[in-house]
Amino acid sequence: MSESAVPSFPKHLLDFRDWSPVQVESLLETAQMMQEVLARPVKKVPALTGFTVATVFFEPSTRTRISFELAARRMSADVVSFVGAVSSTTKGETYRDTLRTLDQMGIDAYILRTDAAGVPHQAHGWLKKPIINAGDGWRAHPTQALLDAFTLREKLGSLEGKKIAIVGDILHSRVARSNAELLPMLGAHVVACGPATLLPAQLPGATLTTNLKEALQEADAVMVLRLQKERMDKGLLPSLPEYIAAYQITQGRLGWARPEAPLLHPGPMNRDVELEGTLADAPRSLVERQVANGQAVRMAVLYHVLVGKRN
Amino acid sequence: MKGEILLKNAKLVDGRGEHGHADVLIGEGRILSLSGGEAQKVLDVAGMVLSPGFLDPHAHLREPGQEVKEDLRSGLTAAARGGYTDVVSMPNTSPVVDSAEMVRALKKKAAQIGQARLHPAAALTQGQEGKTLSEAKLLQEAGAAMLTDDGRTNEDAGVLALGLRYAASWGLVVAVHAEDAGLRRGGVMHEGEVSYRLGLPGNPGYAESARIARDLEVLRYVNEGLAAQPHLHIQHLSTKRGLELVRQARRDGLRVSTEVTPHHLTLTHERLESLNPLYKVAPPLRTQADVEALVEGLLDGSIECIGTDHAPHTADEKELDLLRAPFGIPSLEVCWPLLYTELVEKRSFPLAVLLERFTDGPRRILGLAPIHLEEGAEASLVLWSPDEERPVDPKCFASKARFSPWAGWVLRGWPTLTLVEGRVVFESAHTLGKEPRPI
Ligand SMILES: [Zn+2]
Numbered sequence: 001m002s003e004s005a006v007p008s009f010p011k012h013l014l015d016f017r018d019w020s021p022v023q024v025e026s027l028l029e030t031a032q033m034m035q036e037v038l039a040r041p042v043k044k045v046p047a048l049t050g051f052t053v054a055t056v057f058f059e060p061s062t063r064t065r066i067s068f069e070l071a072a073r074r075m076s077a078d079v080v081s082f083v084g085a086v087s088s089t090t091k092g093e094t095y096r097d098t099l100r101t102l103d104q105m106g107i108d109a110y111i112l113r114t115d116a117a118g119v120p121h122q123a124h125g126w127l128k129k130p131i132i133n134a135g136d137g138w139r140a141h142p143t144q145a146l147l148d149a150f151t152l153r154e155k156l157g158s159l160e161g162k163k164i165a166i167v168g169d170i171l172h173s174r175v176a177r178s179n180a181e182l183l184p185m186l187g188a189h190v191v192a193c194g195p196a197t198l199l200p201a202q203l204p205g206a207t208l209t210t211n212l213k214e215a216l217q218e219a220d221a222v223m224v225l226r227l228q229k230e231r232m233d234k235g236l237l238p239s240l241p242e243y244i245a246a247y248q249i250t251q252g253r254l255g256w257a258r259p260e261a262p263l264l265h266p267g268p269m270n271r272d273v274e275l276e277g278t279l280a281d282a283p284r285s286l287v288e289r290q291v292a293n294g295q296a297v298r299m300a301v302l303y304h305v306l307v308g309k310r311n
Numbered sequence: 312m313k314g315e316i317l318l319k320n321a322k323l324v325d326g327r328g329e330h331g332h333a334d335v336l337i338g339e340g341r342i343l344s345l346s347g348g349e350a351q352k353v354l355d356v357a358g359m360v361l362s363p364g365f366l367d368p369h370a371h372l373r374e375p376g377q378e379v380k381e382d383l384r385s386g387l388t389a390a391a392r393g394g395y396t397d398v399v400s401m402p403n404t405s406p407v408v409d410s411a412e413m414v415r416a417l418k419k420k421a422a423q424i425g426q427a428r429l430h431p432a433a434a435l436t437q438g439q440e441g442k443t444l445s446e447a448k449l450l451q452e453a454g455a456a457m458l459t460d461d462g463r464t465n466e467d468a469g470v471l472a473l474g475l476r477y478a479a480s481w482g483l484v485v486a487v488h489a490e491d492a493g494l495r496r497g498g499v500m501h502e503g504e505v506s507y508r509l510g511l512p513g514n515p516g517y518a519e520s521a522r523i524a525r526d527l528e529v530l531r532y533v534n535e536g537l538a539a540q541p542h543l544h545i546q547h548l549s550t551k552r553g554l555e556l557v558r559q560a561r562r563d564g565l566r567v568s569t570e571v572t573p574h575h576l577t578l579t580h581e582r583l584e585s586l587n588p589l590y591k592v593a594p595p596l597r598t599q600a601d602v603e604a605l606v607e608g609l610l611d612g613s614i615e616c617i618g619t620d621h622a623p624h625t626a627d628e629k630e631l632d633l634l635r636a637p638f639g640i641p642s643l644e645v646c647w648p649l650l651y652t653e654l655v656e657k658r659s660f661p662l663a664v665l666l667e668r669f670t671d672g673p674r675r676i677l678g679l680a681p682i683h684l685e686e687g688a689e690a691s692l693v694l695w696s697p698d699e700e701r702p703v704d705p706k707c708f709a710s711k712a713r714f715s716p717w718a719g720w721v722l723r724g725w726p727t728l729t730l731v732e733g734r735v736v737f738e739s740a741h742t743l744g745k746e747p748r749p750i
Contacts, residue, residue, distance in 0.1 A: 094631055116632035117511050118586030137634070138510030177510050200507035 009304050012131045014120045015140040015178065021185045024146075030300035031150055031293070037074065038296055048077035051306055054102055055081040057113045057134070058095065063267065064134055067291070068111045068143075071298035077306075080107070095119050096126055103127050109306055112136075130305040138172045144266055145178035147297040149186055151290050152221055155262050160187035165215045165257070167249060168225030168274055169198040170208070175225060175266045180205035191215045194225075195247060197236040212247055216256035223264040224249050224275050240273060249275040254284075262286045314338030315733060317350035318694065320357035323684045326667035330684055335361060337690045340732035345686055358698055359727060362666055363682035364396025364427075364691040366673040368570055369461070369486075369546055369618030370643060372398070372429075374417070376405030381623040381641075381711050383417070387426035389621075389643040389710035391737040394669075394693035394726035395427045398643075399677070402434045403462030409434035409445045411453035418454045426736050427729075428691075430456035430677065435474045435485055439463045444474055451481050456677050459486035461546055464522065466492060468529050475533045479541040484568075484676060486544040489526055489553070490594060494518035499633055501580035501595040509583065511633060514595050520552035527560045527567065534565060542566040544676055547620050549575045549594040551604035558613050568676050570618035571605050573646045577653050578716060588629055588636030589716050592622070609668060610660065616672035619646050623712030641712035645703050647695065649717060651724030694728035701725065 009026075010018040019027075037045055053072040055065050060083060072079045082102060095114060102110075109130040112120050117137035124131045135141040149159065156162055164183055170176045170192045180190050180203055190206040192199070193215030199208055209215050216222060231237050249263070263275070263285045271277035280287055314336040323330040323345075334347035372386035383400075390398045400417070402408035408417065414431045421429030433455035437443045439462065447458060458478050465471045465487055478485050495518040500506050502513025523545060530543045548554060548569045560567050574592060579599050582590040590596060608614040622639025629636055642649075647669065654660035671681040682689055700723045705713040729737040 094627075094635075096630055114632065116634040117509055118588075119632045121586045122588075122630070122632065138512075140510070172510075174510060177508070202504060202507055204504070204508050 009308055011305050012124055013142050013301050013305060014124065014131060014133045015142055016181045016185065024182065024185055027146065027300050027304055028150055028153070030303060031146070031297045034296040034299040034303075035293070037299070038292075043074050044076060045074070046076045047303055048072065048075040048306055051108045052078040052080065052106060053109050053111065053302065054107045055079065055111045055134070056099065056102065057081070057083050058085065059113050059115045059135070061113060061135070063291075064113065067294045068132075068134060068298050071295050072302055074295070075299055075302060077302070080105075095123070099123055099127060103129070109302065132301055132305060135174055138174050138177070140178045140181075141174040142178050142182070143294070143298055143301055144175050145182040146301070147290055147294040148179055148223065148264060148266070149182055150297050151264065151286050151293050152262070153186075154289070154293070155286060156220055158187065159183060162188045162220040163218060164188050164190050164221050164223060165219040166190060166192045166206070166223045166225065167212065167215060167247060168194050169227055169231060170194045170203065170225070171198045171200050172228070172231070173225050176206075177203070179223065191219070193247075195237060195243065198231065212253065213256050216253060219257040219261055221262050221264060222249060222254065222257055225266065226268065227270060227274050244273065248273070249279065251276060251279060254279070260284060264290060267291070312336060312344050312348035314343045314348055314350045315352065316730070316735070317348060317353045318361060319347070319353065319355045321359060321361040321694065324360050324662060324666060325363050325684045326663060326671035326681060327683060328663045337730065337733050341690050342684065342686055342688045345684075354728075356694055359694050359696050361684065361692055361694050363670040363684065364693050364729060364731065365394050365647060365669040366397040366399075366677070366679075367395050367619050367621070367643065367646075368399045368544075368616055368673045368676060370398050370400055370621040371403070371623065371639070372400040373404060373623060375413075379711075380625055383421050383429065384424050384426070385709055385711045386621070386623070386643070387421060387424055387429060389641075389708060390427035391729045391731075392709050392726065393643040393645065394647045394695060394729055395643060396691040396693070396729060396731045397428045397430060399430045399432050399456050401461045402432050402459065403439060407434050407439045408432070409437050409439070411446065411449040414450055414453040414455045425734070426731075428731060430454070432457045432459050432461070432486065434458065435460045435465070435478075436470060441465055441467055441470055444470070444477055447478050447481050447483055451483055455483070457484040457486050457544065459488070459546070461486060461488045464488050464490050464492055468525060471526065472529050472533050475530060475541040475543060476537060479533070479537060479539040482539065482678065484542045484544045486546050487526055488547070489519055489522040489545050491518045491522040494521055498595070499591055500583045501597050503580060503598065505580050505583055509586065511583070516550040516552060516597060516601065519550050519594055520556060523553045523556050527556060527565065530560070530565050530567060531563075540566045542568070545569045547572050547575065547594060547618060548605065548608075548614060549597050549601060551601045554604050554608045554613060558608075561613065568615045569608075569613070570616045570673070571609060571614045572618060572620045573642050573649050574640050574716065576602060576605055576609070577649060582716065586633065588631060588633050589640075589714060591633060591636050591638055592640050593638035606654065606658070606660070610664060615668065616676060617646065617650065617668050618673070619643055621710070623710055625712075626714055629714055640716055641708070641710045641714070644708055644710060645715065645717055645722065647726060648722035648724040649720070651695075651697070652722040656723060690730055690733040692730045693726050695724050695726045697724055699723060699725045699727070
């Protein structure tokens, strides 16, 4: 293959705007290889020897951070981590200042999580280094969407023509937004469902409904989102019992979906709120598989942005 | 006849229309003659247009208290460079301008600086807290041009009613930032397709129109049985729906005026796709349909003037993330060339109408007599060049805010000479054939 025929990969993962379906397919193939690495007794390859990766989490998420850090270490990268908070009144130490300070220390790629949309894009401009978005505000969480897609394909095969229902607080969900961006690239049809107060008027890539039965009907998979209690404080929901009555995923309601339709949840879960607690442990639950696959997918992402795809 | 400055071969255009070419002799602060004469300074300005100086009814000059963002000197210098001879400064400074002493101090300092003239707006309520009315009569005597709690919205309709009623006694305009805080809900951009996709908190157009509807009802109420007609001025109108409500109220005979900003006439919410806080402004950039409606309203006179809402911030603040970066765009230096290029040149918007909205329109709102290009008129004028073409370069701004959403836009119509009462307050290096220097 000539060099020009090789798709040049974006040197960052901010969202999927810069990624084509072919590139995503290739990334998921790499994740498959990484999964094989993770199945070995010695789960380590030298692919990223000499690279230093920083996880910079302004919004704490131990699970996601550990998943990224393990992914980097399993490919022999050096890892540093920064966990900080940015309050709305912080005047001095901003995202930019922190990142520029860290950048004096010879870091090769940043894994960045922030409460504000767009910061990874800004950071890409400030640092001119590969940036992997580990979640920015309500906007995007691309590695979560990749691991969801990877897990769904493992279970369902091709996603072409498949109906994926996403249920919960769609308005404030970066997971829903990234999935609505990625899954249609792989041929799936996304239906997003939640209470009217937690649903945007429109979401490109998804069909929206407040009717749970309509969302679940014939669904090939059901993805449940975490409900944040602060939505109640902000007056967006009357109460938890009200939400549970209308939108909790129960054994019975799951019957509306296709038989055996798998259940996904990005975690952490509020058992008995967004879904019936026992469902999380049921055979159709892919929750643990998602966590395991998260590492393989993140290894693939790091490999792609730092080394690039080799033929 | 002998004067101080002679502008030979100037093309005359004011808010009433085009008046051919003339040799304009200026002295004693006035236009002495339109048929030449002797002067100490003679400039051949063939190819350039002479117009009355612009008045900006809405600028944030940040003094007192936030001089790191802007101060009277930098702000008024920026204004003069933009062709403005008069600027209304907003009172949401630190402290808030709500006393006669503060208004007097600002006016005095601006006079000493000697650039564009300052017309301070004072707070409608003490401390802009929305509770107790400020001292309208004393403020007016000190030189306050209007009353407004801009930067804050008047939540209590009762206080607004009292403010309108009281200000009317003194013939003062009450200007309002019309935006319902509850509907806005912390939105950082226009609520719509783009905000949904980007996952950014949205501020719906209805936050503006709902508040305008309420404010117009308050005006209607106050208008009843009051000898002096209250005058409500709606600042930085951004929505088609808001404009429709204003049109209806005007048809009903209410004294309501509006302004529109350069950014709401030239940019839409799609710009936020870049995730760049440069485009974060309040009220937010809206849709193309809103832009079209605003241009239409400007043309038919439903919108009487252009207000820049010049809102300088430090570059550091403006580089914060989209949730934390402050709202605002600086525009005093580019407003005229921007709208001349984008509206007159690109959209065939009538030049005289645009000029009217920069000159007579805002002067009318403040109760000032129009300036027309005739012998004896006050020589507060701007000479601008329809052929001079250059890109917007924020590095060359006199404003302390050296960022701009129009950076790199190639514009025509740049001011080359600004006169306040016959005195040169700005003379472009370009006219003299020098390269512009970053300050
Ligand atoms: Zn305002």
